[in-house]
Amino acid sequence: MNQGSAEPRARSRGQGRPRSEPARQAILAAAAELLLARGLSAVSMDAVADRAGVSKATIYRWWPSKETLALDALHEQWATTGQDPPATGTLRGDLLALLRPWLDRADDRPYGRIVGALITEARTDPVFGAMYRERFVEPRRAQARTAFRRALARGQIPAGTDVEAAIDLLYGALCHRLLHGHAPLTQEFAQTVVEIVVAGIGGI
Amino acid sequence: MNQGSAEPRARSRGQGRPRSEPARQAILAAAAELLLARGLSAVSMDAVADRAGVSKATIYRWWPSKETLALDALHEQWATTGQDPPATGTLRGDLLALLRPWLDRADDRPYGRIVGALITEARTDPVFGAMYRERFVEPRRAQARTAFRRALARGQIPAGTDVEAAIDLLYGALCHRLLHGHAPLTQEFAQTVVEIVVAGIGGI
Numbered sequence: 287m288n289q290g291s292a293e294p295r296a297r298s299r300g301q302g303r304p305r306s307e308p309a310r311q312a313i314l315a316a317a318a319e320l321l322l323a324r325g326l327s328a329v330s331m332d333a334v335a336d337r338a339g340v341s342k343a344t345i346y347r348w349w350p351s352k353e354t355l356a357l358d359a360l361h362e363q364w365a366t367t368g369q370d371p372p373a374t375g376t377l378r379g380d381l382l383a384l385l386r387p388w389l390d391r392a393d394d395r396p397y398g399r400i401v402g403a404l405i406t407e408a409r410t411d412p413v414f415g416a417m418y419r420e421r422f423v424e425p426r427r428a429q430a431r432t433a434f435r436r437a438l439a440r441g442q443i444p445a446g447t448d449v450e451a452a453i454d455l456l457y458g459a460l461c462h463r464l465l466h467g468h469a470p471l472t473q474e475f476a477q478t479v480v481e482i483v484v485a486g487i488g489g490i
Numbered sequence: 491m492n493q494g495s496a497e498p499r500a501r502s503r504g505q506g507r508p509r510s511e512p513a514r515q516a517i518l519a520a521a522a523e524l525l526l527a528r529g530l531s532a533v534s535m536d537a538v539a540d541r542a543g544v545s546k547a548t549i550y551r552w553w554p555s556k557e558t559l560a561l562d563a564l565h566e567q568w569a570t571t572g573q574d575p576p577a578t579g580t581l582r583g584d585l586l587a588l589l590r591p592w593l594d595r596a597d598d599r600p601y602g603r604i605v606g607a608l609i610t611e612a613r614t615d616p617v618f619g620a621m622y623r624e625r626f627v628e629p630r631r632a633q634a635r636t637a638f639r640r641a642l643a644r645g646q647i648p649a650g651t652d653v654e655a656a657i658d659l660l661y662g663a664l665c666h667r668l669l670h671g672h673a674p675l676t677q678e679f680a681q682t683v684v685e686i687v688v689a690g691i692g693g694i
Contacts, residue, residue, distance in 0.1 A: 325614055327531070399613035405669045406606035410529055415671060423670050450673060451682045454663040459655070462662030465609045465669075466627050467619060469654060478655045486690025 312338040313345055317352075317359035322395050326356055326403035353407045353414055357421050360400065364391050370432050377442055377489050378480055380433035381456065385476045388426075388460070393471050398464050427453050443489040455483050516542040517549055521556075521563035526599050530560055530607035557611050557618055561625050564604060568595050575637050581646055582688050584637035585660065589680045592630075592664065597675050602668050631657050647693040659687050 316337035320329045331352055335342040349355040364387075371384040391397070408418035427450075434449045459479045463471045520542035524533045535556055539546040553559040568591075575588040595601070612622035631654075638653045663683045667675045 325610065327610075396613060399610055402606050402610035402613055406529065406531075406603055406610060409600060409603035409606055409669070409671060419670065419672050423672050427672070448682050448686075451663070451679060451686065454666050454673070454679075455659050455683060455686060458662035458664070458666030459658040460662070461669075462658050462665055465613070465665075466623065467613060468623050468627050468631070469658070475655060475658075478652050479659060482652075482655065482659060482687060482690035484690075485692070486686035486688075488689070 309338070309340050309344060310348065313340060313348070313355070314359045314362045317355050318363050321356055321359060321400050322397070325399050326352070326407075329356075331355075351414075353404065353411075354417065356400065356404060357418060360397075360404070361421055361425075364388065369429070371429055373436065375440075377433060377437035378484050380436060381430065381480045381484070382476065384429055384433060385456070385460065385480070386473065389471055389473060389476050392460070392464050398467060401461075402465060426457065430456060437489060443484075443487055447487045447489075452483055452487055455486075456480070513542070513544050513548060514552065517544060517552070517559070518563045518566045521559050522567050525560055525563060525604050526601070529603050530556070530611075533560075535559075555618075557608065557615075558621065560604065560608060561622060564601070564608070565625055565629075568592065573633070575633055577640065579644075581637060581641035581693050582684055584640060585634065585684045585688070586680065588633055588637060589660070589664065589684070590677065593675055593677060593680050596664070596668050602671060605665075606669060630661065634660060641693060647688075647691055651691045651693075656687050656691055659690075660684070 313334060317329070317334045320333055320337060329352060331342050331345055334352070334355065335345055338345075345355065349358065371380045374380050374383055404418060404422070408415040430453045431449060434443065434447065434452065437443045438445065438447070456479060460471065460476065463469050463475065469475075517538060521533070521538045524537055524541060533556060535546050535549055538556070538559065539549055542549075549559065553562065575584045578584050578587055608622060608626070612619040634657045635653060638647065638651065638656065641647045642649065642651070660683060664675065664680065667673050667679065673679075
């Protein structure tokens with residue numbers, strides 16, 4: 287294991303030191319690579335430390351388990367999370383702007399396996415489950431809510447719209463193909479999904 | 491391990507014997523119980539054999555791995571699979587008749603964890619992935635296709651309807667809550683999902 291130059295600069299500052307951003311990024315990138323290549327169950331903290339060129343203690347200082355590290359590594363990969371969707375003037379436009387980068391990313395690499403493993407862990411350990419929803423599920427739902435809120439304000443969807451169900455339909459349909467792999471996750475599919483949901487809630 | 495009276499009667503008949511249905515049912519029931527209680531990774535073939543009162547060799551005669559056993563155990567639990575949905579005269583009615591038993595079952599026990607583990611395995615091992623889709627994903631999609639085909643024949647949905655996308659929306663939304671656990675899987679939710687999808691494809 288290389289504990290040399292890539293070891294976080296902050297190390298010499300003792301307890302309470304600020305996070306070393308380069309080391310943090312190296313760990314997240316190493317974790318994402320290994321997770322995509324091997325899957326959650328086959329990735330060890332040792333392997334991540336080795337690849338990132340940091341000590342295992344450095345990783346454990348920031349992440350108590352490989353599952354929480356995996357959450358942050360995926361969060362970092364799907365980088366749009368947390369930003370408002372572009373305001374295009376229509377609900378269809380806003381939703382597609384939100385889903386397109388998600389799709390590009392999802393279609394790129396074998397994320398289905400990792401997300402499946404994180405779901406399994408989230409449904410096994412309630413503490414991790416809460417963290418999973420807070421860091422992974424909720425930020426994306428919040429972005430979609432913004433798009434629906436704008437459409438409501440513009441009078442483009444009815445006042446009583448069940449926004450939560452609409453979001454489940456949107457992300458549910460996309461995640462369904464990501465996880466089960468029975469059909470391709472294309473931009474055309476996302477467009478069809480958005481069309482059906484917007485028309486289905488009586489939107490214009 | 492109890493290898494006594496519950497050992498399949500067929501044992502004495504030598505190779506090529508027909509399946510012993512009571513033993514098969516005992517194995518499937520034991521596997522389902524253990525899977526729900528412990529999750530896929532913590533369940534061993536030894537534990538299933540012990541609980542079912544059969545030898546491990548008996549299980550391996552029928553199932554090459556615990557993942558394939560888990561598939562059949564879940565298939566057996568979600569018992570409606572493979573039957574045509576009741577013909578209610580409307581697409582909404584047919585779809586709800588299809589989804590209601592699924593929901594009753596899904597809401598009952600911690601299936602999210604097992605389905606998550608099976609997805610992970612399906613996305614790791616392509617051979618198992620094909621089996622997963624064939625035994626677990628496709629039978630339910632085929633049932634839904636029947637409902638849409640009837641609606642097409644009655645002129646209740648437009649001829650060009652993207653039935654596959656509609657099915658992804660229906661099961662995707664339900665699976666989304668099953669897997670992520672961010673909101674309850676209620677009959678009201680299923681009704682809202684069906685309403686949005688049927689209206690969204692221009693159905694009556």
